[in-house]
Each structure stands twice: as C-alpha cells, then as structure tokens.
Amino acid sequence: MVEKKIEILEKKLATEKVAREKAENILERKALDLYNINLELKHTNNNLKKVVEEKTVQLEDVFETILDAYILMDLYGNVLKMNPAAISFFGFDSAKEKFNVVDIIYEEDIEYAMTSFKQLFEKGIFRNFQSRIYTKSKEVKWVQINCSLVYDADGLPVFAQGIVRDITQEKINQEIFNQQKRELSVIVDNSTFGIVLTEQGRIIKTNKAIQKALCYTEEELNQLEVNDVSLAEDKERSYEYMQKLNSGEIERFSINKRYKTKRGKIIWARTSVAGVRDENGQIKYQVALIENLTEELKQGALLEALNSLMASILGKTSIHEIAWEITKNTIGLLGFEDCVIYLLNKETNSLNQIAAFGNLKSSNGIVIDQIEIPLGQGIVGAVAKTGIPEIIEDTSKDARYIVDDKIRYSEISVPIIAEGEIIGVIDSEHSSKNFFTADHLKTLKTIASLAATQLKNALSLELKQKAEKEKEQVLEDLTKSNAELKDFAYVVSHDLKSPLRSMNALITWMQEDYSEFLKEVEDTHFDMLIKKIDKMDHLINGILKYASVDKIQKQVKNINLNIIVEDILETIFIPSHIKIEVKKKLPIVKGDKFRLQQLFQNLLSNAIKYIDKDQGVVVLDCVSEGIYWKLSVQDNGVGIDEKYFKKIFKVFQVLDEGGDSTGVGLSIVKKIIDLYKGEIWLESSKNKGTIFYFTLLK
Amino acid sequence: MKKMTLLLIDDDEIERMKFKRVCQKNGYLHIIKEAKNGELALDLLRNKESLPDIIILDLNMPKMNGIEFLNILKSDEELKYIPIVIMSSSDNFLDVKECYKIGVSGYIIKPLHFTDYSNRIVSLLNYWSNNELSID
Numbered sequence: 165m166v167e168k169k170i171e172i173l174e175k176k177l178a179t180e181k182v183a184r185e186k187a188e189n190i191l192e193r194k195a196l197d198l199y200n201i202n203l204e205l206k207h208t209n210n211n212l213k214k215v216v217e218e219k220t221v222q223l224e225d226v227f228e229t230i231l232d233a234y235i236l237m238d239l240y241g242n243v244l245k246m247n248p249a250a251i252s253f254f255g256f257d258s259a260k261e262k263f264n265v266v267d268i269i270y271e272e273d274i275e276y277a278m279t280s281f282k283q284l285f286e287k288g289i290f291r292n293f294q295s296r297i298y299t300k301s302k303e304v305k306w307v308q309i310n311c312s313l314v315y316d317a318d319g320l321p322v323f324a325q326g327i328v329r330d331i332t333q334e335k336i337n338q339e340i341f342n343q344q345k346r347e348l349s350v351i352v353d354n355s356t357f358g359i360v361l362t363e364q365g366r367i368i369k370t371n372k373a374i375q376k377a378l379c380y381t382e383e384e385l386n387q388l389e390v391n392d393v394s395l396a397e398d399k400e401r402s403y404e405y406m407q408k409l410n411s412g413e414i415e416r417f418s419i420n421k422r423y424k425t426k427r428g429k430i431i432w433a434r435t436s437v438a439g440v441r442d443e444n445g446q447i448k449y450q451v452a453l454i455e456n457l458t459e460e461l462k463q464g465a466l467l468e469a470l471n472s473l474m475a476s477i478l479g480k481t482s483i484h485e486i487a488w489e490i491t492k493n494t495i496g497l498l499g500f501e502d503c504v505i506y507l508l509n510k511e512t513n514s515l516n517q518i519a520a521f522g523n524l525k526s527s528n529g530i531v532i533d534q535i536e537i538p539l540g541q542g543i544v545g546a547v548a549k550t551g552i553p554e555i556i557e558d559t560s561k562d563a564r565y566i567v568d569d570k571i572r573y574s575e576i577s578v579p580i581i582a583e584g585e586i587i588g589v590i591d592s593e594h595s596s597k598n599f600f601t602a603d604h605l606k607t608l609k610t611i612a613s614l615a616a617t618q619l620k621n622a623l624s625l626e627l628k629q630k631a632e633k634e635k636e637q638v639l640e641d642l643t644k645s646n647a648e649l650k651d652f653a654y655v656v657s658h659d660l661k662s663p664l665r666s667m668n669a670l671i672t673w674m675q676e677d678y679s680e681f682l683k684e685v686e687d688t689h690f691d692m693l694i695k696k697i698d699k700m701d702h703l704i705n706g707i708l709k710y711a712s713v714d715k716i717q718k719q720v721k722n723i724n725l726n727i728i729v730e731d732i733l734e735t736i737f738i739p740s741h742i743k744i745e746v747k748k749k750l751p752i753v754k755g756d757k758f759r760l761q762q763l764f765q766n767l768l769s770n771a772i773k774y775i776d777k778d779q780g781v782v783v784l785d786c787v788s789e790g791i792y793w794k795l796s797v798q799d800n801g802v803g804i805d806e807k808y809f810k811k812i813f814k815v816f817q818v819l820d821e822g823g824d825s826t827g828v829g830l831s832i833v834k835k836i837i838d839l840y841k842g843e844i845w846l847e848s849s850k851n852k853g854t855i856f857y858f859t860l861l862k
Numbered sequence: 863m864k865k866m867t868l869l870l871i872d873d874d875e876i877e878r879m880k881f882k883r884v885c886q887k888n889g890y891l892h893i894i895k896e897a898k899n900g901e902l903a904l905d906l907l908r909n910k911e912s913l914p915d916i917i918i919l920d921l922n923m924p925k926m927n928g929i930e931f932l933n934i935l936k937s938d939e940e941l942k943y944i945p946i947v948i949m950s951s952s953d954n955f956l957d958v959k960e961c962y963k964i965g966v967s968g969y970i971i972k973p974l975h976f977t978d979y980s981n982r983i984v985s986l987l988n989y990w991s992n993n994e995l996s997i998d
Contacts, residue, residue, distance in 0.1 A: 661951055661974070662874060662877075662951055662972075664974060665876075665877075665951070665972055665973075665974055665976075665979075666874065666876040666877070668974055668975055668976050669876060669879075669880050669976040669979070670876065672975070672976040672977065673883065673976070697974070698974070701974050
C-alpha cells in the first residue's frame with residue numbers, strides 16, 4: 165500500500181514539473197507578445213490621431229455645409245460655434261458677439277425650455293424640442309431643436325450641440341389645420357346626419373347625431389362594431405357593398421338599412437359609405453353618413469295609406485260609398501275621433517252630411533239624424549263658402565261653432581274643391597282643445613283633393629243616371645200617355661160618336677115616320693138638330709186630329725215640300741174661282757211627312773175657305789232666312805182683325821159664327837210649328853186678305 | 863132573294879133597331895137573331911137550334927168584345943165557317959187589320975147618318991143573299 169502511495173506521489177511530482185516548465189514557456193511567449201502589442205499600439209495611436217484629425221477636418225466641412233442651423237454651445241447655453249444657416253436664421257454670429265440661447269427663448273416657453281435642458285443633462289439627448297424664440301430682429305420664430313451632449317475623454321459633458329429647424333410655417337399651417345379641425349368637428353358634431361368613422365367594422369368615431377339616434381354615448385359606441393348596431397337581416401347587403409368598396413370596385417355606396425338602438429328600437433336610415441385610403445391606396449377607414457329615414461318613411465307610410473284609400477274608393481260610383489270609405493280611412497290614418505263629409509246642395513244652398521264616421525250618430529253606413537247646414541253658417545258652412553280650410557283650436561271661443569250631437573272642443577274643416585268649384589267639406593271634431601296640427605291639415609287637404617275628384621265623378625255619374633232614369637220615366641210616361649191617348653181617341657170616336665149616330669137615326673126615323681104630323685117649321689127643327697149632330701161629329705173629329713199631332717214619335721226624313729203641296733192641291737177641293745200660286749220652288753226640310761201634310765193642308769184649306777172675292781188668289785212663297793226657311797201663305801180673303809191674331813191659334817177658337825169651322829185647323833198648324841221649333845205669325849187687313857208666315861228649320 | 867138567318871151582335875139597342883128597320887123598310891124577310899154581347903151570342907150559337915147564315919158583329923162591347931168573340935168562334939170547329947161582317951165605329955186601321963187577320967168577310971165602319979147606314983146594309987144584304995149563300 166505504501167509503495168503504491170509513493171508511486172502516486174512520484175507521478176504527481178513529475179506532472180508538476182512538466183507543468184512548471186510549460187508555464188515558464190508561456191510566460192516567455194506572452195512577454196514577447198506584450199512587447200509587440202505595445203509597439204503596435206503606439207503605431208495605432210499615431211494612426212488614430214491622424215484619423216481623428218482628418219475626421220475633424222471633414223466634420224468641419226460638413227458642419228459648414230449643413231442646411232439646417234447647427235449650433236455648438238457650452239453647458240450654459242453660450243454658443244461657441246454656429247454654421248452659416250444658424251447665423252442667417254438667428255441673426256447672431258457667435259464669432260462676432262456673445263450669443264446665449266437662453267436669452268432668445270420666448271417668455272412663455274422658458275419653463276418648457278428649462279425642463280428640456282434638464283432632460284438633456286439627465287439623458288444626454290433630447291429630441292423634438294419645439295419652442296418659440298426671438299431672432300436678433302425680435303421676430304418670433306418657431307423652432308424644433310434636436311440636441312445632444314458632447315463628452316470629453318473622461319466621459320464628462322463639455323458641450324451641447326443642436327440642430328435647429330425653423331418650423332414657423334409648419335406651426336402656422338398646424339394652427340390653421342387645428343382651426344379647421346375644430347370647425348370641422350363642430351360641423352360634424354352638430355350635423356343632423358349621423359357620421360361614423362369605422363376601421364374594419366370597428367367604430368372609431370361618432371358624432372352627436374348618431375349617438376342620439378342610437379341612444380349610446382360616444383364611449384359606448386367606441387366599444388362597439390357596426391354589426392352590433394345593425395340588423396342581421398341587412399348585414400349581407402352591407403357586406404356585399406363593403407367588399408366592392410374595399411376592392412376598389414366602387415368609391416362609395418348608399419343603402420337603406422336598419423339600425424338597432426340601445427333600447428332595441430329599430431330605425432331606418434339611408435347610409436352612405438365612402439372609403440378613406442392610406443398612402444398605398446388601401447382602405448384604412450370608412451366614413452358613413454347616416455340619414456334617419458324614419459320620418460321620411462312615415463311620410464311613405466302616409467302615402468301608402470293614401471294610395472290604399474284611393475284604391476278603396478276607385479271602383480266605387482256611389483257618392484255615399486265613396487264618402488263612407490273616405491271618412492273611415494281618414495280616422496284610421498290620422499287618429500281622429502270622427503270624420504264627416506258634407507256635400508253642397510246647390511238648389512237649397514246648404515250642406516248635407518253624406519257620411520259620418522266615428523261618432524255616435526252613424527251606424528252601418530247610415531247617418532242618423534243627419535244635419536243640414538246652410539251655406540255660410542257654422543264653421544263647416546263658412547269653409548264651404550270661403551273655400552279656405554280652417555283649424556279651430558278652441559270651439560268654445562268660436563261663435564260660429566254649431567253643436568251637433570255634443571260639444572267637441574277642436575275642429576278641422578277642409579273644403580272639397582273639384583275643378584275650382586266647392587262641392588263639399590270634410591270635417592273632423594275632437595273632444596280636446598288644440599288637437600289638430602298643421603300636419604293634419606296638410607294630410608286632410610290631400611284627402612280632400614282625392615275625394616274631390618272621386619266625388620265629382622260620382623256626382624256627375626249620379627246626375628247622369630238620374631237624368632237617364634228621368635228620361636226613362638218620361639219615356640214610360642209618354643208611352644203610357646200615348647196609350648191613354650189611343651184609348652181616349654177610341655173612347656171619343658166610339659163613346660161620343662155612337663150616341664150621335666143613334667140620335668141621327670132616331671131623328672131620321674121621326675122625320676120619316678111622323679112626317680105627316682109634323683109641320684114644316686118643326687121639320688126644319690129636325691134639320692137643325694141633324695146639323696148640330698153633324699157639327700158635334702166635326703168637333704169630335706177635330707179633337708181627334710189635334711190630339712194625334714204629337715201622339716207618337718213620327719219618323720224624321722227629308723221631305724220635299726213641293727211634293728207635299730202638289731199632293732194636297734190634288735186632294736183638297738179648290739173652287740174654280742180661286743187660283744193657287746206657288747211662287748218659288750219650295751225647299752226640302754227635315755220632318756214627318758204626315759205632320760207637314762197636316763200643316764200645309766190646314767193653311768191652304770184655311771186660305772181657300774175664307775176667300776170671299778170673285779177672283780181668289782192664294783200665294784205660297786218661301787225665302788231663306790239664316791238657319792230657317794220663312795214660308796208664307798197669302799190669301800185675298802176676308803182678313804182677320806188684329807185683336808184675334810193670338811186667339812186664332814187656340815184650339816176651338818172660331819171667329820165666324822155658325823160656319824162649319826171647328827177651330828181646330830190653325831191650332832194644329834201652331835202645334836206642328838211648335839214641334840219643329842219654328843214660329844208662326846200673320847199680317848192681315850180686314851177684307852183685303854191675310855198672310856200667314858211660318859219658319860221651318862233648314 | 864134568299865131568306866137568311868142573321869145573328870146581330872151589338873150592345874147598343876138602337877144599333878140593333880137600325881138594322882132591323884133597314885130590313886123591315888126594305889121588305890127583307892131575313893130572320894134576325896140578336897145578342898147583346900159575345901157571351902150571349904156564343905150561348906145562342908152553341909144551342910145549335912140553327913146556325914146563322916151570317917154574323918154581323920160589333921167590336922166594342924162589354925163583357926166579351928168583338929175580337930175575343932172572333933177568336934173563340936174561329937177556334938170552334940163547327941162555328942168557324944160562319945161568315946162574319948164587322949160593323950164597328952172604329953176606323954182604326956189596326957182594328958181592321960186584326961179582324962181580317964183572324965178572318966172576317968167584311969168590315970163596315972158605322973156612318974153617322976142613318977141614310978148612309980141604310981144604304982150600306984142594303985147593298986151588303988143584297989150581296990150576301992144573292993151570291994155567297996147560293997151554295998145552300
């Protein structure tokens with residue numbers, strides 16, 4: 165064990181020896197290295213000095229040529245060196261005069277400057293010091309200074325150097341910009357449009373209008389995304405547009421979409437979105453202009469309601485139906501308590517209720533106890549008279565107010581004017597004062613104008629139908645009276661004539677049977693009886709003829725009067741001493757052949773009948789006068805006294821006593837002329853003759 | 863001249879008297895049967911004692927007027943062959959037309975004067991007794 169221990173120790177010793185030798189060798193080598201390094205260092209130091217000197221010269225050049233002002237100062241602000249730019253900017257030259265930067269700092273900025281200096285000493289640098297200074301010429305300039313300390317070999321600060329930039333113009337621009345920004349934000353904040361700035365769907369900035377509309381505060385909105393305040397249903401549409409906007413396909417877009425307010429209310433708004441691009445042309449923000457459409461949509465809803473009102477009355481032709489429909493819809497549309505439509509009756513000059521909806525006075529389309537208002541009376545009457553709509557805020561203060569079924573405290577009354585003519589009034593009353601607004605008036609006016617057209621049409625249709633009905637009635641009456649007339653004619657001809665026939669027979673028989681007992685005188689009495697029977701028969705025939713003139717609607721044709729007259733002259737008896745002369749060719753007129761025959765036959769027979777001269781002349785003449793033909797029949801007969809001129813045209817007026825005239829002829833003539841809307845008159849002088857003139861339409 | 867049987871239908875007694883007087887005055891021996899209206903005339907005819915050779919018919923009568931009577935008669939197989947002469951106060955063309963349409967042998971409008979009446983009846987009776995009835 166000992167041997168082993170010795171062996172270990174010997175080995176150790178040997179190792180130590182080797183190590184010492186090695187260490188000695190290293191030491192020798194290192195000493196040499198050190199020497200060499202020392203030499204090298206000396207050499208390098210020389211080089212370095214040279215480089216520093218060179219660099220310094222170079223720096224001096226740079227320093228001189230720096231565009232920005234450069235100053236070098238001691239730690240108290242005394243400027244030691246400045247470049248030409250600095251000299252020209254400050255107006256001072258440190259080479260020629262004492263120049264301390266602290267002296268030129270604008271009073272208000274001194275504190276800030278001191279703080280900045282402090283920072284400079286603590287950190288060795290400060291950047292973006294912005295302050296106002298005075299130049300030598302006492303001009304205030306804005307400067308931006310970046311400053312750093314220069315240290316000596318011991319690391320102690322010796323100088324401060326700074327680069328000074330004149331930012332006066334920038335500052336002015338900034339001020340203008342700020343001003344504009346303030347102005348803009350005033351505009352933005354006070355805009356009635358909602359304005360929202362978003363970035364990738366996040367709300368960045370909002371204005372008051374949209375905050376108010378959505379019932380959120382600005383801070384709340386800034387936490388939200390556009391989707392949070394939008395309705396899911398509209399998202400897809402918005403998204404599509406957004407994609408196009410982001411891809412540059414479109415510059416802006418506008419959609420109507422719904423927003424959800426904080427309280428969960430839905431509002432409709434037109435949203436116009438434009439992109440704000442960054443310098444690379446990428447969309448950075450979106451600006452959305454949001455216009456609340458709820459009011460507009462309300463108008464739209466009103467319009468829609470009016471349209472549906474229109475549609476509901478469009479097919480209707482009865483004024484009552486239309487009026488009921490309008491009153492009913494108006495109440496629904498405007499939230500009125502009642503609504504009444506009055507129509508103006510021109511004959512009575514009063515207004516009649518034709519529809520009243522919503523109050524107790526009506527049910528199932530029937531106005532109970534309908535009132536009639538004279539034109540000009542009451543509020544409705546006044547509006548109907550003036551044509552000016554009225555709102556009565558307090559009926560208790562309006563003397564014109566007429567209490568209908570009960571007092572109502574406010575009233576609105578609008579005239580219904582069709583084609584410039586007042587045809588009625590639409591009116592509503594309300595139980596509370598000051599109920600009706602200008603909006604109500606506006607809408608009611610619209611309704612009134614819609615009503616006007618429809619009611620006018622219905623009215624004229626109703627009138628037309630009434631006229632047609634009347635016409636039908638007249639026709640029916642006429643048919644009936646024609647039938648009656650026929651019966652009458654029958655009665656006359658049979659019932660009146662048959663006793664005459666019997667009387668005639670009986671008288672004849674008496675004459676035959678008792679001739680031997682009758683004296684001559686009595687026999688003539690029988691003859692007179694027979695004559696009276698004949699006269700009676702004539703009269704009956706006359707009545708029949710007169711009655712039959714307008715009995716039935718005759719055919720109207722072109723009638724050649726020459727042929728008519730020729731026919732008559734061939735059939736009537738013309739004594740040989742009477743000459744009939746047709747002076748001119750007669751015209752062709754429109755009329756019924758039978759009536760025209762009756763006309764000429766009566767006039768010609770009449771003329772012939774009353775000729776008492778040895779040489780009788782009847783002259784038929786014709787002249788054109790405007791739209792008429794003036795015809796005349798002249799005779800040289802007995803003539804007619806002027807006092808009878810009117811009388812002769814009346815039926816059964818006979819001037820010659822005891823003659824066989826029935827007094828029917830001229831009345832038939834008059835009746836026919838009247839039927840053809842012509843005129844008949846005469847000139848006559850006793851014993852010389854008569855001229856009958858009459859006109860017929862061409 | 864043949865002796866005929868005549869049926870005179872008229873509601874007016876004087877009219878019937880007029881007819882009989884004409885026959886009597888002219889010495890005609892015709893048998894004259896009378897009826898005041900259509901109904902009575904039909905009763906008489908349907909009694910079938912003997913049918914008249916000729917019927918003289920007024921149109922305007924109460925109960926059953928001439929036209930009604932005519933229609934009934936013309937639809938009766940046995941009676942429809944009896945010749946009928948209308949004697950009416952109506953000069954209405956429509957009445958005349960209708961009567962001829964149903965089937966009458968003559969239409970006389972009653973004249974106002976008895977003398978005129980007499981003349982017409984005489985010529986009528988002469989005509990009928992000499993011609994139409996010779997078949998008998």
